[in-house]
Amino acid sequence: MDIQYASHSNILHQTGFWQSCFAAFGIAPLIRPPPMICHYYRDLLSKPRSSGSSVFAVNKINDKSAADFIETTPHCVDLTSQPRIAIVGGGIAGVTAANALCKKLSSNNVTAKIVIFEGDEYGSNNEVDFSNHQQPSWLAATARNANTICPGASFHVMSQRSTLIKIMKDTVREWYEERHLNLAADHLLRLDNFDYPPPYFALHLFRCVGPSASWDERATFLTFLTSFLKTSLFSTEHDVHERGKLIYQLAKSNRVLFLGAMNDSSVLASKTGLSRGFISLYRSRQDAMHDFQEGESFGEDFALLSYEEAVKLEARIKNLPISEEVVAVHRKADYTADCAAFIKDLTNKITQEYGVEYKSGLQGKIHGIRTAKYDIEESSQLIGIKSKALATDPVAKKQRFSLRTKDGRSHDFDFVVLAAGVNTPLFARMLSIGDSCPTYPLRGYSLTMYSCDGLNAEEIETGQSTNLLNQPIKIDDMYCSSVGANMARIAGFGELVGYRDKATNVPSLAPKVLTRYGKTLFPESNIKEANALQCFRPLSPDDLPIVGAVRSVPGVFVHSGHGTLGWTLCLATSECLAAALTDEIIGIDNQKMFHLPGDVSVERARLSPDRFL
16 A cells, blocks of 8 residues: 655645635634435444554545545554654653653553654753752743642633733733833832832734734744633633633642552652642732632642731741732742753653653754555545454555654654644644644743852741752742742743744733842842743643644544643643553543542643644
C-alpha cells in the first residue's frame, strides 16, 4: 500500500479557493461529502471490536468520484512490538505527560518507546544558579512562572462577561498611560504611590491579526477569539461556577500528586525550595470576604487576616505603602516550589528509569508533522481485517506519523502528543485539527531579583522558611514568591500580543510596574527593569485544560491549555492524558470518567479537544 501524506495545503487545494480562505480563519468547516457516503463509512467503522483490537485513526480517503473528505480508518498499531509515542514539547506539560505515561503503561505491562521533542536548546537541562544571581535562559513558562501551586486560587474563572469588560478597560488604560508618560509616572511608577492598581490585561489586536502575523497565527487567534467570546458571553453564573469547580478538582488532585512526589524523594524539597502557605492581599474587605467564602465552600483551609496579622506572617508586607485597611486571606494549603528544578529532576528520572529520550535544540525542534492517508479501496480492506491479523499484517507496520526535525531527520511514530505550550495550536494546524486546540498565547512577565543580604544562618535556623520570603504574597494580580534564601520572583499580567517570536518589541507597562513593586518589597535588592522576562502561557477559551484524544485524527492527543495554572494542574491532567492514551493502546473503549488521586473523578468529555467542535 502506498502511503501518502495529507498536508494543510492539499486540503486547501481540494476544497477550493474560497472555502480554503474561510477554513484558514476557522470561520467555516471544510467541504463535507454527501451524508449518504459519510453514513456508509461510519456504519463500517461502528462495528464492535474486542479488547486488544486495532486503535482507530483518521486518514484522508482519496475518492475522486465522490468527494475528498476526512474519515476514520483503522489506526494500525503493531501490538507485538513497542508502541512509538512522540511528545511534542519538553516543558511541564510534556515531561509530566511522559512520566504519567511511563507509569500507566508499565502498570499495564506495556513497554513503549517515548521520545520528547523540545525546540529550545536549554530545555529542562537549564538550571538557574541562584547563588550566582542567574536569570532563566529557557523560554518556556516552566522556567519563568511564579513557582506557586495554588488550588486556593484555581476556581477563579477568566471566561466570563466581567473579564471582557476588564480587558477593554485595561487595554484603553494601558494605551492612554503609555502615551502620557507623566501621568503614568505619577500614578503607576512612583514608589510611594500605590493607590492605583495597574492594569492587568492588554489586547494588541493589530499584532494578533496584522501583517507581522502568519496565516496560521491569525487563524489560531480567530479560532480562540470565537470560542472565548462565545463562552464568555453566554455563560451563566452556574456555568462559570461549574468550570471553576472542575478546575479546583484537578488542582486538588494535582496537590496530592505533588506532595506524593515530594515524599518519595529525600532531597527534592530542598532542591525546589518547598514552602507552604500563601497570603493574598485585597484592597477592599468585600473582595477578601468573597474570596474567603468561596475558598471555604470548596473545602480549602483559608483564614481571614487583618493587616497586622498578615505582617506577622510576612514582615515585608509593611514595606508596601498601602492602607492598613487592607484585608488578607491566608491560603494555608497552597505551596511554593521551583517548577523548573522539579521538571529537571523528573526528566532525569524518566530518562534513567524508563529510557525516555529527551531531544532538545535542533534535534528537538519540530519542522513538520505528517500523517498517512489511504484510499477507499484500501480502507475497506483494512476495515475487514480481524484484530489478530492487524498485529502481523504488513500494513500494520507502516508508519502512522512522521515528524521532521530542524536537523533534517525524520522520525516515525504511532502516536503523537501535542504538549508544546503556546505553540501547540500551530502544530495542531499541521494536522488540520486547529479547531480541536483553540488556545492562544497569553503574555505575562516575571522578574527575578536577588537580595544583597539574603537570609543569614540564624534566620534560616530560627525562621519558618529557608526562603527569602516566609510567605508568598499576591497583590493587584501580581504574585511574589521565593524559592531560595537570596532570591524572590514577582510575576503577573495577561496580554494578548501574538506569538513569542514576534512579540518581543510590543510595548508594555509590566516591566516598569514589576520593578516598582520589587523595589518596594526588597529595597536592598539589585533589581533591574531589564531583567523582566516575557512568559507566554497557553490560554484555553473556557479556562479548562484541553486533554485527550482528537477523534478526527486518532493517534493524536493534546495536553495543553492550562493558562496561568500549569504548575497547579499539569501533574493531574497528565494522569488524564496517560489514561486516555493507554486505553487507546490496549483497546479499551467508551470510558466516561478520569479517576484521579485525591478521590477526584472528572468527565472525560469536559476536557476533550472535541468539545469545541
